[in-house]
Amino acid sequence: xxxxxxxxxxxxxxxxxxxDLYARKCAEVLGVQLCEIEDWQCCGGVxxxxxxxxASKLSSVRALIAAxxxxxxxxxxxxxxxxxxxxxxxxxxxxxxxxxxxxxxLSQDKEKREPYSGETKVMHYFELLRDVVGFDxxxxxxxxxxxGRKIAAYYGCLLLRPGKVMAFDDPENPAIMEEFIRxxxxxxxxxxxxxxxxxxxxxxxxxxxxxKKSNAVxxxxxxxxAELAVTACPLCKYNLVQNGSNIPVVYFTELLAEALxxxxxxxx
Amino acid sequence: xxxxxxxxxxxxxxxxxxxxxxxxxxxxxxxxGVVFSTDYQYxxxxxxxxIIKKAIAEYNLTxxxxxSCSPRMHEATFRKTAAAAGLNPYMVEIANIREQxxxxxxxxxxxxxxxxxxxxxxxAKVNLNAPLTxxxxxxxxxxxxxxxxIAGIQTALDIADAGFPVDIVETKPTIGGKMAQxxxxxxxxxxxxxxxxxxxxxxxxxxxxxxxxxxxxTEVGGFVGNxxxxxxxxxxxxxxxxxxxxxxxxxxxxxxxVPNEFNLGMDNRSAIYIPFAQAVPxxxxxxxxxxxxxxxxxxxxxxxxxxxxxxxxxxxxxxVKEKYGAIVVATGFNPISMEKFDEFAYSQxxxxxxxxxxxxxxxxxxxxxxxxxxxxxxxxxxxxxxVQCVGSRCEACAEKGKEYCSKICCMYTAxxxxxxxxxxxxxxxxxFYIDVRTPGKNFDEFYRRAVEEYGVxxxxxxxxxVSPEGNKLKVQGSDLIYGRQLHIDADLVVLAAAIxxxxxxxxxxxxxxxxxxxxxxxxxAHPKLRPVESPTAGVFLSGTCQGPKDIPETVSQxxxxxxxxxxxxxKDKLTGNPCVxxxxxxxxxxxxxxxxxxxxxxxxxxxxxxxxxxxTTKVRRVAVVNEAVCQGCGACTVACxxxxxxxxxxxNKQIMAEVDAICK
Numbered sequence: 068x069x070x071x072x073x074x075x076x077x078x079x080x081x082x083x084x085x086x087d088l089y090a091r092k093c094a095e096v097l098g099v100q101l102c103e104i105e106d107w108q109c110c111g112g113v114x115x116x117x118x119x120x121x122a123s124k125l126s127s128v129r130a131l132i133a134a135x136x137x138x139x140x141x142x143x144x145x146x147x148x149x150x151x152x153x154x155x156x157x158x159x160x161x162x163x164x165x166x167x168x169x170x171x172x173l174s175q176d177k178e179k180r181e182p183y184s185g186e187t188k189v190m191h192y193f194e195l196l197r198d199v200v201g202f203d204x205x206x207x208x209x210x211x212x213x214x215g216r217k218i219a220a221y222y223g224c225l226l227l228r229p230g231k232v233m234a235f236d237d238p239e240n241p242a243i244m245e246e247f248i249r250x251x252x253x254x255x256x257x258x259x260x261x262x263x264x265x266x267x268x269x270x271x272x273x274x275x276x277x278x279k280k281s282n283a284v285x286x287x288x289x290x291x292x293a294e295l296a297v298t299a300c301p302l303c304k305y306n307l308v309q310n311g312s313n314i315p316v317v318y319f320t321e322l323l324a325e326a327l328x329x330x331x332x333x334x335x
Numbered sequence: 336x337x338x339x340x341x342x343x344x345x346x347x348x349x350x351x352x353x354x355x356x357x358x359x360x361x362x363x364x365x366x367x368g369v370v371f372s373t374d375y376q377y378x379x380x381x382x383x384x385x386i387i388k389k390a391i392a393e394y395n396l397t398x399x400x401x402x403s404c405s406p407r408m409h410e411a412t413f414r415k416t417a418a419a420a421g422l423n424p425y426m427v428e429i430a431n432i433r434e435q436x437x438x439x440x441x442x443x444x445x446x447x448x449x450x451x452x453x454x455x456x457x458x459a460k461v462n463l464n465a466p467l468t469x470x471x472x473x474x475x476x477x478x479x480x481x482x483x484x485i486a487g488i489q490t491a492l493d494i495a496d497a498g499f500p501v502d503i504v505e506t507k508p509t510i511g512g513k514m515a516q517x518x519x520x521x522x523x524x525x526x527x528x529x530x531x532x533x534x535x536x537x538x539x540x541x542x543x544x545x546x547x548x549x550x551x552x553t554e555v556g557g558f559v560g561n562x563x564x565x566x567x568x569x570x571x572x573x574x575x576x577x578x579x580x581x582x583x584x585x586x587x588x589x590x591x592x593v594p595n596e597f598n599l600g601m602d603n604r605s606a607i608y609i610p611f612a613q614a615v616p617x618x619x620x621x622x623x624x625x626x627x628x629x630x631x632x633x634x635x636x637x638x639x640x641x642x643x644x645x646x647x648x649x650x651x652x653x654x655v656k657e658k659y660g661a662i663v664v665a666t667g668f669n670p671i672s673m674e675k676f677d678e679f680a681y682s683q684x685x686x687x688x689x690x691x692x693x694x695x696x697x698x699x700x701x702x703x704x705x706x707x708x709x710x711x712x713x714x715x716x717x718x719x720x721x722v723q724c725v726g727s728r729c730e731a732c733a734e735k736g737k738e739y740c741s742k743i744c745c746m747y748t749a750x751x752x753x754x755x756x757x758x759x760x761x762x763x764x765x766x767f768y769i770d771v772r773t774p775g776k777n778f779d780e781f782y783r784r785a786v787e788e789y790g791v792x793x794x795x796x797x798x799x800x801v802s803p804e805g806n807k808l809k810v811q812g813s814d815l816i817y818g819r820q821l822h823i824d825a826d827l828v829v830l831a832a833a834i835x836x837x838x839x840x841x842x843x844x845x846x847x848x849x850x851x852x853x854x855x856x857x858x859x860a861h862p863k864l865r866p867v868e869s870p871t872a873g874v875f876l877s878g879t880c881q882g883p884k885d886i887p888e889t890v891s892q893x894x895x896x897x898x899x900x901x902x903x904x905x906k907d908k909l910t911g912n913p914c915v916x917x918x919x920x921x922x923x924x925x926x927x928x929x930x931x932x933x934x935x936x937x938x939x940x941x942x943x944x945x946x947x948x949x950x951t952t953k954v955r956r957v958a959v960v961n962e963a964v965c966q967g968c969g970a971c972t973v974a975c976x977x978x979x980x981x982x983x984x985x986x987n988k989q990i991m992a993e994v995d996a997i998c999k
Contacts, residue, residue, distance in 0.1 A: 237677065239675075239676070240677035259680070259800070259803065259804065259809070263800070287804070
């Protein structure tokens with residue numbers, strides 16, 4: 068059993084319970100133990116690009132420290148949490164002034180910790196599947212291959228960008244989700260808008276613009292013959308379902324669970 | 336004991352602004368050996384040099400120290416001054432108190448203190464200087480031009496015109512380079528082939544010029560005036576001197592599915608081929624990777640149809656050794672690979688092409704006979720989007736692009752846009768740009784014509800994504816002036832790919848010991864004053880191997896390089912550098928360490944007889960330096976463990992004396 072630290076994130080406790088539930092179930096089947104870190108707090112969400120703001124990033128740093136203390140990589144499923152935590156880790160590794168200030172803040176905490184300088188490896192669940200478990204291993208464990216289903220992988224932006232920091236896949240021509248879809252026996256549909264933004268939080272203040280973006284994505288996927296879109300991001304799912312066309316959008320962990328035979332209700 | 340004179344230069348305020356020059360001259364007066372010390376406003380001026388000459392005569396000086404600018408600037412000047420006054424020129428030392436002192440310090444006390452220390456070090460060295468006499472070496476009156484594009488062609492023609500024999504080495508089966516692939520040339524729109532091919536014919540007909548096509552340089556030895564070069568003539572399986580270039584073999588060859596590199600893979604050629612109609616030399620070449628006879632032994636059609644009997648399947652690579660006095664590098668450029676620019680869908684759609692591919696699509700000898708048709712369905716494109724700076728000026732994408740401006744793209748894109756609008760007025764043409772850079776004679780007028788007369792839509796902004804949808808290319812771009820996002824349904828997208836030096840340049844630079852910058856462009860000896868010479872003596876630069884250039888600039892530089900070569904070849908003898916390594920054979924133990932570190936191959940070993948104190952004779956192996964080959968780099972003196980190797984003019988004891996003077 069491989070042990071990794073696990074950061075679920077707030078949305079996975081409310082709107083995106085399936086993403087979390089099946090991530091855990093599938094990990095068990097694949098021989099990975101997701102050890103949820105204790106007392107985790109919100110990753111800091113949308114404030115990641117705010118470079119001079121430290122307070123909103125401290126919760127991410129605390130999660131990173133918790134993983135460091137266990138000497139394990141830190142795994143997230145939510146694209147947004149993954150993006151925030153990876154960017155924070157990158158900044159604390161490379162930006163001395165940020166590192167010093169963040170550690171100064173943390174020294175005020177009740178628990179005393181060693182200063183942190185980016186030692187933890189941050190992984191998205193997809194990276195866990197690709198680099199630790201291996202797609203070939205997943206293929207072996209599939210009991211219910213999704214043969215014949217044409218699935219559009221929707222990356223969105225948070226998994227891929229900024230490319231240098233995320234180091235997840237080629238931001239212009241990624242392949243990891245397509246490999247995943249092949250591993251569970253389905254057929255990936257490659258369409259141009261798979262790495263375009265869904266509209267993100269723009270949906271709050273300019274719903275029309277967000278709708279245009281979501282529509283472009285779902286139309287592109289459908290016109291290329293996809294019957295289903297798959298994502299790792301609760302916000303993407305929200306936008307695509309609310310604003311996009313009728314194509315069903317599911318979390319990748321749901322599909323994985325279906326293929327591995329651990330999904331409770333296959334009609335959901 | 337030396338009698339040393341010290342001359343401190345003000346260099347206007349360049350030095351005097353941050354160094355108290357009078358204090359320096361005064362402080363040096365008491366140094367051991369110094370008998371005269373003075374300062375002057377411009378030591379390099381005629382009046383300044385006269386001060387030096389006069390002092391040499393009056394004080395009977397045996398050595399001088401000039402405290403001035405870098406020795407790269409004026410060491411030669413002051414050596415000549417000393418020689419004119421009867422002093423050995425190698426008794427002159429320069430203390431660099433400008434670049435390494437006054438220019439880098441801001442406060443006078445610090446600048447002055449450092450200048451005094453640097454001058455004292457130079458005095459300490461001169462005290463140990465000995466007169467040196469340079470040797471002479473002959474000049475081989477033949478030049479080598481590496482690369483047969485327009486740069487190499489022009490250089491070779493100019494050198495031959497002055498009466499010196501020239502060899503061109505070209506890796507392709509024909510000379511002509513990139514210019515042969517172009518359709519029209521800016522800003523006058525004359526056809527590239529019409530102005531290039533006469534020059535290619537001139538090369539073929541000039542009895543001073545030999546063309547080694549389908550060949551490459553594999554080894555370079557020797558030094559300025561006496562290079563020894565090995566040229567590999569790749570087997571073309573066709574006897575060059577017998578083939579008439581009739582082309583019958585290329586028609587009859589059954590293997591016709593080979594991607595044609597001259598048309599950038601947009602059509603096919605046969606396995607035996609002549610790259611294009613005006614090729615020089617106009618002889619066929621067999622591509623061994625696709626020829627059935629060479630691969631499987633079955634076929635032999637070309638040999639049967641060749642009436643001249645020029646086919647030779649048994650041909651082998653040949654190596655030619657030749658001596659040259661000068662070498663010109665003209666290795667040229669290539670567009671960078673677009674494979675990594677997935678946002679423009681280059682590898683996903685046939686209708687996303689590079690500008691060089693567009694040249695072939697518009698050329699009468701190209702795959703479409705000069706009619707502009709989409710590569711995918713051979714339809715006329717009605718909406719064309721040009722994207723400029725793809726991979727150029729791209730700091731953020733260093734792993735796939737280049738930081739520099741490729742310089743030629745703004746002009747050729749304006750040319751393409753204008754030609755398309757002229758020939759197909761129903762076609763809408765959009766050009767996305769970061770900046771339009773059109774300096775050059777008649778260049779900006781040319782670009783303005785594209786906008787004002789031909790109605791090309793220039794949009795300031797970049798294209799973010801090209802997505803193939805059906806038979807259209809959906810182009811998303813930003814219009815920065817209107818602050819809006821644009822969506823254009825295009826039929827054809829043309830990428831102005833950045834240009835980079837040819838891949839052969841880096842190994843060649845190693846062979847020539849010529850320096851390159853981080854982008855693999857050859858470095859010039861001085862960016863302003865010696866732009867066509869490499870820092871390595873006898874190696875000259877022509878064309879885009881030195882940096883991005885258009886044709887007019889390339890031709891001027893090619894001519895300039897030729898004139899430098901002619902200047903060198905006109906000399907009967909070259910004066911060498913007397914600051915060469917010298918081995919003390921009594922101390923040398925023959926360990927071979929120096930031979931291994933010598934980058935010029937100047938060190939060899941001989942067995943020599945020595946009389947021993949007990950009156951016996953012993954044979955020992957000792958190092959000998961070829962003074963004509965030695966460049967005086969000093970690597971051997973550092974490597975020598977027994978302390979036998981020393982560099983004249985920079986002897987170990989001289990360097991130590993300088994260090995001592997600085998640390999005192």
